[in-house]
Amino acid sequence: MRIGELAARTGVSVRSLRYYEQQGLLTPIRCENGYREYSAFAEEQVRTIQLYLNLGLSTEQIAGFLHCVLINKEAFCQEVLPIYRQKLAEIEAQINTLQSIKSNLQERMQSILDERGNQESEE
Amino acid sequence: MRIGELAARTGVSVRSLRYYEQQGLLTPIRCENGYREYSAFAEEQVRTIQLYLNLGLSTEQIAGFLHCVLINKEAFCQEVLPIYRQKLAEIEAQINTLQSIKSNLQERMQSILDERGNQESEE
DNA sequence: ATAAACCCTGACATTAATGTTAGGGTCAAG
């Protein structure tokens, strides 16, 4: 199938499909006229790429194990677990940062509301 | 004081001080030779800017209420609370997204470990 | 044979605060 069809089937933009190819995630063959030709399997491949992107992995990280997970179960791909561990650590760090900002914000909001409340009763 | 001294006193880079000015957060006067001249008060002002940046607010948002909070308590600045509420909502949305990715990652990691465990006992 | 709907490459835009560099003034101490 050609790129437009693959885009329609997967919901991924043509632009992104070309980008994935540039990042080494897809390798369609080229017809004589220069058009990309994708196998039926490319559809699943694109969905797999999306799955990992949605986990917050970069195309570079995905490129490191995509070939393996497309032919094996994840558990057999040595590269996956370390990347998951690293990503998990990043996510937890981000959550901690956000939680601390959240607490800070909530305290400041409460202070404002308290002061305004006092203000009203003093007037 | 000149920009280098303000940078040294606050720990904020000269580049950032110029950027804050461009964003309307600082307005030093200009000497005849073109140098920026900051009042002693600018030091507190910069620390206040940093405080809000650390809460995740943009320079544009800060510009919307900085003038007020520099001369009043936060509670008297009407613009602050809506921005805090909006920021809080964003933060909570981000935390939720990260939590869901985190759960997803943890499940996938557990699956991998389970499958590898089974694998060992089957061999 | 022409128009519509494809496809191609290449390149710039997006975001936001900050770093860095280039090219050039100013000033104080020696």
Added chain:
DNA sequence: CTTGACCCTAACATTAATGTCAGGGTTTAT
């Protein structure tokens, strides 16, 4: 009067995936 430490503006770089546009081929259906 020169050196070093300041200061200035302007501009490009950073990040990552995606959008968009320009300029140009190809294919398909009429």
